Amino acid sequence: SAVISQKPSRDICQRGTSLTIQCQVDSQVTMMFWYRQQPGQSLTLIATANQGSEATYESGFVIDKFPISRPNLTFSTLTVSNMSPEDSSIYLCSVDGGSGGPGELFFGEGSRLTVL
Amino acid sequence: AQSVTQPDIHITVSEGASLELRCNYSYGATPYLFWYVQSPGQGLQLLLKYFSGDTLVQGIKGFEAEFKRSQSSFNLRKPSVHWSDAAEYFCAVGASNTDKLIFGTGTRLQVFP
Numbered sequence: 001s002a003v004i005s006q007k008p009s010r011d012i013c014q015r016g017t018s019l020t021i022q023c024q025v026d027s028q029v030t031m032m033f034w035y036r037q038q039p040g041q042s043l044t045l046i047a048t049a050n051q052g053s054e055a056t057y058e059s060g061f062v063i064d065k066f067p068i069s070r071p072n073l074t075f076s077t078l079t080v081s082n083m084s085p086e087d088s089s090i091y092l093c094s095v096d097g098g099s100g101g102p103g104e105l106f107f108g109e110g111s112r113l114t115v116l
Numbered sequence: 117a118q119s120v121t122q123p124d125i126h127i128t129v130s131e132g133a134s135l136e137l138r139c140n141y142s143y144g145a146t147p148y149l150f151w152y153v154q155s156p157g158q159g160l161q162l163l164l165k166y167f168s169g170d171t172l173v174q175g176i177k178g179f180e181a182e183f184k185r186s187q188s189s190f191n192l193r194k195p196s197v198h199w200s201d202a203a204e205y206f207c208a209v210g211a212s213n214t215d216k217l218i219f220g221t222g223t224r225l226q227v228f229p
Contacts, residue, residue: 004159031215042120042219043160043206092159096215103148103210103217107159 002027002095004108012114018081021111023093028073030096033105034066037090046091049076083115118143120209122220130228131199137192137223139207149190150208150217151181160206166190177201202227 003026013019023032034046046066047055055068069077080087090110097104121140129135141147148167152160164175171183181192190207204224208217 033215040221042221043217044219045216048216094160097162102213102215103150103208104162104165105160105215105217107152107161109157109159 002029002097002106004093004095004106006091006093006108006111008111009109010112010114012116013083014116015084017083018079019083019113020077020079021091021093023076023078023108025074025095030073032070032076033094034068034076034078035092035094035107037092037110039089043092046078080113083113085115088113088115118209118218120207120218120220122205122207122223124223125221126224126226128226128228129197132196135192135194135197135201135225137205137207137225139190139192139220140188141190141207141209142188143209145211148210149181149183150210151175151179151190151192152206152208152219153177153203154206154222155203163192163205197225197227199227199229201225 005024007022032049035043037043045058046061047057049055049068049070051070051073067079090112092110093108094105119142150165151163153163154160163179164173166173166183174180179194183190204222206222207220210217
């Protein structure tokens with residue numbers, strides 16, 4: 001199993017600003033995933049972050065809006081840039097469960113962003 | 117297109133009653149299927165998974181799910197619900213060679229004493 005800590009747990013932001021979310025894992029993991037959970041909607045994968053390489057973004061998400069860093073095997077950040085009210089969501093960090101098989105993910109508690 | 121449908125947005129049951137949460141999927145290949153639970157203020161936790169073999173799978177917290185290929189369904193069940201089961205439940209589908217999951221919109225379970 002993996003224990004994932006996210007910061008901040010919640011924040012209220014002004015339109016046009018940027019916010020960086022941190023994700024710390026208690027063990028080394030190859031891949032980290034960033035999801036967005038919009039109110040009343042399902043979780044949507046934003047990007048996959050591998051250490052030492054550029055993040056891979058899903059359709060509809062771009063690096064300029066959601067830059068990701070992955071400096072080592074236990075840490076990643078997601079920045080939400082130039083925020084608008086439509087970016088109000090819960091952002092979740094997750095990692096692969098290791099030996100459990102594909103799709104077995106561990107999730108952080110999420111970062112709830114409200115953009116005014 | 118690949119998708120997951122959870123028809124019930126909100127379900128309310130009495131404590132001790134049985135529970136069934138519905139999940140239907142559309143997936144081109146043999147799917148890997150998952151149920152995750154999200155308690156208030158918490159991240160998602162894996163309840164159970166289906167990869168292959170026995171179509172009735174057991175999970176944590178007394179939950180089980182049955183894979184029915186003919187119906188493209190993977191419904192979650194529990195014979196007797198506890199108040200602590202109140203949470204949001206997500207069905208998800210994936211493939212054998214990836215950790216990328218497609219999630220349903222979730223079903224919020226409310227439990228009355």
